[in-house]
Structures are given as structure tokens and as C-alpha cells.
Amino acid sequence: MEENTILVKESLNSAVVKFVIYKPLIAKSARAGQFVILRGREGGERVPVTLVDWDANNGTITVIIQAIGKSTCLFNSLKQGEKFLNVAGPLGTPVEIKNYGTVAVVGGGVGIAEVYPIARALKEAGNRVIAVLGARTKELLILEREMTALCDKTVCATDDGSHGLKGMVTDALQALHDGGEKIDAGFVIGPIPMMKFTSRLMEKLGTVSYASLNPIMLDGTGMCGCCRVTVEGKVRFACVEGPMFPARTIDFDELIRRTGEYKPLEKQSLQAFEKDHVCKCGLH
Amino acid sequence: MPNPSLPRQNGKQQDPSVRKKNFEEVAQIFTREEALAEADRCLHCNNARCQANCPVGVQIPAFIALVKENKVGEALSKIMETSLLPAICGRVCPQEKHCEGNCVLKEKFGAVNIGMLERYTADTARKEGLLTTPVCAKPTGKKVACIGSGPSSLAAAAELARAGHQVTVFEALHAFGGVLRYGIPSFRLPREVIDAEIETVKAMGVTFKTDVLIGATEKVADLLNQLAAGYSASGAGLPPLLGIPGESAVGVYSANEFLTRVNLMQAYKFPQTDTPIQIGHRVVVLGGGNSAMDAARCAMRLGPEAVTVAYRRSAAEMPARAAEVLHAKEEGVVFDYLVTPKEILQDENGRVSGIKCTRNELGAPDAKGRRRPVEIAGSEFVLPADTVIVAIGQRPNPIIAKTTPELKTTERGVLALDDQGRTTLPGVYAGGDIIRGGATVLLAMKDGLEAAHRINAYLQEGK
Numbered sequence: 001m002e003e004n005t006i007l008v009k010e011s012l013n014s015a016v017v018k019f020v021i022y023k024p025l026i027a028k029s030a031r032a033g034q035f036v037i038l039r040g041r042e043g044g045e046r047v048p049v050t051l052v053d054w055d056a057n058n059g060t061i062t063v064i065i066q067a068i069g070k071s072t073c074l075f076n077s078l079k080q081g082e083k084f085l086n087v088a089g090p091l092g093t094p095v096e097i098k099n100y101g102t103v104a105v106v107g108g109g110v111g112i113a114e115v116y117p118i119a120r121a122l123k124e125a126g127n128r129v130i131a132v133l134g135a136r137t138k139e140l141l142i143l144e145r146e147m148t149a150l151c152d153k154t155v156c157a158t159d160d161g162s163h164g165l166k167g168m169v170t171d172a173l174q175a176l177h178d179g180g181e182k183i184d185a186g187f188v189i190g191p192i193p194m195m196k197f198t199s200r201l202m203e204k205l206g207t208v209s210y211a212s213l214n215p216i217m218l219d220g221t222g223m224c225g226c227c228r229v230t231v232e233g234k235v236r237f238a239c240v241e242g243p244m245f246p247a248r249t250i251d252f253d254e255l256i257r258r259t260g261e262y263k264p265l266e267k268q269s270l271q272a273f274e275k276d277h278v279c280k281c282g283l284h
Numbered sequence: 285m286p287n288p289s290l291p292r293q294n295g296k297q298q299d300p301s302v303r304k305k306n307f308e309e310v311a312q313i314f315t316r317e318e319a320l321a322e323a324d325r326c327l328h329c330n331n332a333r334c335q336a337n338c339p340v341g342v343q344i345p346a347f348i349a350l351v352k353e354n355k356v357g358e359a360l361s362k363i364m365e366t367s368l369l370p371a372i373c374g375r376v377c378p379q380e381k382h383c384e385g386n387c388v389l390k391e392k393f394g395a396v397n398i399g400m401l402e403r404y405t406a407d408t409a410r411k412e413g414l415l416t417t418p419v420c421a422k423p424t425g426k427k428v429a430c431i432g433s434g435p436s437s438l439a440a441a442a443e444l445a446r447a448g449h450q451v452t453v454f455e456a457l458h459a460f461g462g463v464l465r466y467g468i469p470s471f472r473l474p475r476e477v478i479d480a481e482i483e484t485v486k487a488m489g490v491t492f493k494t495d496v497l498i499g500a501t502e503k504v505a506d507l508l509n510q511l512a513a514g515y516s517a518s519g520a521g522l523p524p525l526l527g528i529p530g531e532s533a534v535g536v537y538s539a540n541e542f543l544t545r546v547n548l549m550q551a552y553k554f555p556q557t558d559t560p561i562q563i564g565h566r567v568v569v570l571g572g573g574n575s576a577m578d579a580a581r582c583a584m585r586l587g588p589e590a591v592t593v594a595y596r597r598s599a600a601e602m603p604a605r606a607a608e609v610l611h612a613k614e615e616g617v618v619f620d621y622l623v624t625p626k627e628i629l630q631d632e633n634g635r636v637s638g639i640k641c642t643r644n645e646l647g648a649p650d651a652k653g654r655r656r657p658v659e660i661a662g663s664e665f666v667l668p669a670d671t672v673i674v675a676i677g678q679r680p681n682p683i684i685a686k687t688t689p690e691l692k693t694t695e696r697g698v699l700a701l702d703d704q705g706r707t708t709l710p711g712v713y714a715g716g717d718i719i720r721g722g723a724t725v726l727l728a729m730k731d732g733l734e735a736a737h738r739i740n741a742y743l744q745e746g747k
Contacts, residue, residue, distance in 0.1 A: 025501050039458055043550065043557040046458070071558055086458040088495040218544050218559075219466070221456045221497050222683050225523040225538040235532065237522050240682060254532055257634040261534050265560035272555050 004083040017076045024059030032121040033095030037220040039086035040074045050114035064113035070273040097121045101184035102128040108190020115189045138163035183207045199247030211247035292394035293322040300614040314404040323352040334383035339730035340367040357414025368442035374403030417487045421448035427511040431498045434462020435725045436517035436716030439732030445488040456497035466548035499687035517716040521681030530628030535636035539575040539675035546582045564670035567591045571675035572602040579673045580617045594623040596657040639667040678722025
């Protein structure tokens with residue numbers, strides 16, 4: 001078996017794909033909260049992707065990718081049996097796993113997949129784990145079954161009310177609080193505004209919160225400094241010191257600005273790719 | 285008879301007005317005539333000072349004598365007796381500090397152009413199929429790891445392979461060469477030259493692996509269980525910043541990030557390649573070293589209206605090679621000396637809109653003998669900018685030290701070495717930027733060669 005081979009490809013919804021990839025060295029050393037850098041083609045970007053699962057015995061890692069830009073569309077067009085060009089990791093500092101008491105793992109959209117391994121590790125460490133899962137609509141809510149099987153309690157929220165509570169994950173957390181749940185620590189992964197407002201609410205409710213940040217990365221190995229974020233007024237580098245940081249003092253607004261830097265260029269790149277893609281395969 | 289009084293040959297260069305729009309090599313290779321004329325100037329001194337001052341001990345008078353006889357293949361073999369990366373050295377070595385700076389002809393007639401002769405020899409021999417892969421000693425059966433694939437690690441790997449060891453090079457990124465690939469631009473060091481030199485090292489039997497970040501993908505201790513020794517040369521790490529307000533504004537790059545986008549990821553070909561870069565209209569590079577020059581010259585090639593290098597001392601104290609500064613100036617880079625940045629200004633969207641600076645005058649010399657910049661009271665001004673590149677040095681990569689508790693570090697977090705280049709883990713040696721925190725390619729190679737010799741001695745002791 002060749003490294004980087006896709007052993008399983010499974011669509012979770014119209015834009016989200018799960019890949020099981022053969023990569024024994026990473027499978028052996030991965031821990032919850034770490035990520036890998038993927039590249040799909042020569043000339044391709046280095047894209048950081050959270051490790052969702054790993055199996056040292058079979059030498060496999062699992063990632064879940066949402067197609068947003070050109071690179072992620074390209075990844076999701078790879079087929080079972082094909083290979084990623086590069087898979088490097090595991091990168092970043094693992095989340096500190098210990099018994100916090102009652103913890104909330106909060107995932108928004110594809111962030112549900114990213115928070116899953118943290119939920120599992122926290123459960124194994126003896127925590128009472130409550131999952132709070134959010135998405136725009138039912139179709140986009142992934143891994144509910146797995147989370148429900150794993151966690152002591154699972155609450156879902158959708159913006160349109162098509163599944164679970166109608167509203168945001170913050171509404172779900174507030175409802176848990178109002179229902180008497182005392183949550184000691186929270187681990188939040190999702191869109192930046194969602195992490196910002198969730199951690200603010202947790203602060204108010206007396207929950208220590210952590211958020212996994214997704215700044216733009218380049219090498220991802222502690223060299224270029226592109227992924228700097230401001231935490232407690234200090235510059236921190238997400239690729240080696242993160243990606244999980246105490247959320248209370250994260251400058252989320254700066255992160256929103258910095259991650260938006262290349263949006264117009266990324267859009268241009270995606271449009272060119274989609275045009276090209278139609279010509280090649282004729283399926284669209 | 286040698287003819288030292290002939291004019292020094294400098295070769296041809298791409299015209300500045302043309303080259304500032306492309307990433308092709310600036311300096312053109314010597315023609316045979318130019319090479320022979322330049323070789324003819326060498327006096328072939330006994331106890332040659334050029335050779336004594338070469339960090340990697342190239343046998344300079346001997347190789348030049350072979351060039352003169354038109355034996356380019358033999359000349360290259362002569363160079364490769366001590367230095368296995370001649371096409372790289374011939375391009376990026378600061379010869380004015382080493383061989384050429386010590387040439388006896390320097391004062392009276394101008395030094396022999398040793399750098400261009402080395403480059404001519406390496407390129408010509410390779411092109412004409414005259415490069416002989418160095419012969420390796422009988423296999424020792426010992427396995428050695430080289431961590432990183434930059435100049436230090438490549439030099440060590442080749443030398444260890446020559447001694448008969450089974451060498452594996454582990455690279456964290458997707459392409460080999462380390463700083464040669466992500467830092468040094470192709471107009472100074474074409475990518476095919478890096479590829480060709482690595483092919484030679486591969487031909488010596490060295491195995492190369494991408495995507496392995498030692499310390500993360502595999503622990504140093506796990507490597508040592510499989511191997512007899514290791515050389516840790518994982519290079520530069522997280523860039524130092526100025527520590528002034530506004531440094532996280534959109535449009536502020538570290539030199540590492542900017543150069544990596546352009547050189548490793550080839551953002552200048554976007555959207556053919558997928559990694560973008562924003563160049564803006566007015567680029568300001570803060571710093572005065574070789575990375576600052578590389579960044580400024582790369583920026584110029586991306587087509588902004590203006591590129592300015594702002595340096596806090598004067599031209600005389602600037603650490604960059606004189607030739608690089610000259611090339612940058614020819615390409616239109618403006619130098620603003622005696623400037624200290626105080627704050628990066630931002631517009632309402634958090635984008636860079638300028639740099640608040642003060643003017644300096646030169647004060648007393650510091651510990652290194654360079655005159656210190658002293659701020660002139662009331663001299664505040666705003667330098668217009670929408671892209672800022674911070675190029676104020678390098679720090680050693682933190683990953684190995686962070687993930688290897690067995691390795692002791694200094695108070696600065698750098699791997700602690702004894703005077704034999706040994707870390708505190710038996711069999712593990714270290715060198716290059718991971719120790720020096722940002723030096724030249726040649727000093728990194730020198731570390732690699734010395735480490736290879738020490739690892740040889742260590743392995744021969746039968747440990």
C-alpha cells in the first residue's frame with residue numbers, strides 16, 4: 001500500500017467529504033486537536049485540515065473536508081484509490097486532555113468533525129461530555145449519530161429549525177444553562193463569529209472556553225509566521241502553539257480580517273477552476 | 285604564464301529593466317572565452333589564501349588550473365573532493381568575504397572571479413555530461429539521519445554517503461532544499477540548479493523523504509532506535525517581529541512568509557499555481573540583511589509602483605552583500621536609511637495604510653562594532669505603504685527542541701552544543717540555522733561538513 005492513498009471516500013452531504021487515508025507514521029503519533037497539511041497537485045496550496053480520527057493498527061487517518069475554494073474542491077474530486085500529493089503532520093499542539101468535570105464540545109458545520117476527536121479523548125479521560133452541534137440546516141448537520149453514541153448528552157441547533165432547536169449553538173448553550181447544566185469547560189470549533197459569540201457566552205456563564213483557530217497557514221511547521229493570532233494581547237503562532245487557545249482573550253476580529261485577506265483572489269481561482277473543471281469532465 | 289593584470293571578467297547580466305519583470309537568473313554563465321580569460325588571471329599561489337579562507341575548503345588554484353586546460357569535468361571533480369554542492373556555492377556564497385576577499389590580486393588588479401568560475405565549472409560539466417558522481421566508500425552498514433534538506437543537511441548527507449554510510453534525509457515540506465528553495469529566489473538560484481545538485485546527492489545513494497517533520501511525525505528518540513546517528517539541521521523557525529503596534533494588520537508579511545509564498549509556493553504564477561499573494565502599490569521592507577534584499581527584489585518583480593527598503597542605520601552598517609544591494613538598486617528598489625518604524629498604521633478595514641517612523645543619527649558603536657542608531661527627537665514621519673515585509677532576522681526552528689525532552693537547550697531555546705557540535709543526546713549533532721538562527725548558506729554547509737566528519741569519527745569508534 002502506498003502512502004497518501006485514499007482507502008475510503010464518503011460524501012457526508014453535498015459539500016462535505018470524509019476521507020480515510022493511508023499514512024502510518026501520522027496514524028501512530030496523532031493526538032486530539034492536531035492537524036495535517038494536505039496538497040492535491042503540483043502547484044497546489046498547502047491546506048491545513050484537522051485530524052478527525054486515526055488508527056495506528058491499520059495505519060490510517062481520517063479527515064473531513066468541506067469544499068469551499070479551489071483547493072478543497074480539488075481534494076473532494078479525488079477518488080477512492082487515488083492519492084493526495086502530500087500529507088504532512090501531525091502538526092500543532094494537542095489539546096490538554098484531563099478531567100475538567102462537565103465539558104461542552106461545540107461544533108459548527110464542519111467544525112463538528114473537528115471537535116469529535118476532542119470529545120472522544122475527553123470522554124476517555126472521565127469527563128461528562130455534552131455535545132452541542134450547530135448547522136444552517138439539517139442536511140449540513142454531520143456526525144450526529146457518532147456524537148450521540150459517544151457523548152452523555154447531544155443537543156442540535158439549526159438556523160432554520162429543520163432539526164433540533166431553531167437557533168444558534170449559543171441558544172442551545174443558554175438553554176442548557178437555564179435547564180441547570182453547570183458546564184466547567186467548553187471546546188469550540190466552527191466559523192469564527194460562532195466561536196467568538198460562543199466563547200463570550202461561556203465567559204458569562206462561568207465556563208472556561210477554548211477555541212481552535214483557523215488562520216491562514218503556509219508551511220504549517222513553525223517557520224513562516226503567517227498564522228499569527230493575538231491572544232492575551234500577545235502574538236501567538238497557531239501552527240505550533242495552537243491551534244487551540246483559551247478563547248476569552250482571543251482577538252477574533254483580527255482573525256476575521258486576516259483570514260479574509262485573499263478572499264477576492266480565492267474567488268477568482270475557484271471560478272477559473274470550475275470553468276476548467278466543466279470542460280474536462282463534462283459532468284457539470 | 286598567468287596574466288593577472290588583464291581586466292577581471294564579470295560576465296553578463298540580464299538588463300535591470302528586463303529582469304525586474306521576471307524570475308529568470310540575473311547573472312549569465314561565463315562563456316568559454318570569458319572563463320579561460322578569467323582562469324588565466326589566477327597566480328596559483330602556494331599556500332593560497334583563497335583556499336584557506338573557503339568555509340568548505342575548495343581547492344581553488346587546482347580547479348582553476350584545470351579550467352584553464354579546458355578540463356571542465358576534472359575541474360568539477362577537484363571541487364567536489366571537498367564541496368559537493370558547487371553550482372549552489374558558485375551562486376550564493378559571499379565570495380567577497382571568503383575566497384575573493386583574500387585573493388592576492390584584490391587590491392592591485394581585482395580578485396579573480398572565483399564564484400563565476402566555480403559556477404561555470406559546475407554548470408558546464410553538468411551540461412556536457414562530464415560530472416562524475418563521487419565514489420562512495422565501502423558500505424559501513426551504519427544508518428544516519430539528516431534532519432531537514434537545506435544546505436547544511438545536504439552537505440552533511442553527501443559527505444556521510446561518501447564515507448559509506450546509509451543516509452536518509454527527512455524534509456518537513458513538500459520539496460527539498462530548505463532555505464535554498466523557500467528563501468532564495470530563483471533569479472539568484474534557479475530551481476533546476478537545486479534539483480540537479482540534489483540528484484547528484486541521490487546518485488550517491490542518499491534517500492530523500494518529504495512530509496516528515498522530525499519531532500512531530502517521528503520523534504528523535506524513535507529515529508535513534510532505528511539509526512546509528514543523526515544530524516539535526518532543521519533550519520530557521522518562527523520569525524522575530526518588531527513588537528510595534530499594528531504588526532498583525534492585513535498586509536504585513538514576515539520575510540519568511542513573503543519569500544515562502546513567492547519562492548516555494550510560486551505565488552507569482554497565481555492563478556496557475558494556487559497560493560496567492562497581495563503586493564499592493566507601495567511595498568516597504570523593514571531590515572537590511574540578505575533576506576531583506578531578496579524580499580525587496582521579489583516584491584519588485586510582482587509589479588508594485590514602488591519598493592522601499594527602510595533600514596535603521598546607514599548604508600555602511602547594512603549587513604546585506606554589496607552585490608545584492610547594487611542589484612536591488614539597479615532594479616529600482618529605493619533605500620531609506622536611518623529609519624526606525626514605530627507603528628504600522630491601519631485603515632478602517634485593518635489594512636496597512638502606512639508606517640509611522642522616526643529618523644535616526646548614528647551613535648557610538650555596539651558590541652559588534654556597528655554604530656548604533658539614535659533617534660532624533662521630533663523627527664516623526666509617515667512612510668506610505670500598503671504592504672510591509674518585516675525582515676529583521678531569523679530564529680532557530682523550535683520543533684525539535686520542543687518535542688525532544690532529552691535535548692538540552694540554552695536559555696534562548698537553542699539546542700545546546702559542546703565544542704564538538706554534539707547535542708546532549710549521544711549520536712545527535714546539530715548545525716546550520718537551527719543553531720545559528722540565520723547565517724549564510726556557506727556557514728550552514730560548513731557546519732554540515734564538520735558534523736559529517738565528527739559523525740564519521742563517532743561511528744568509527746564503534747558506538
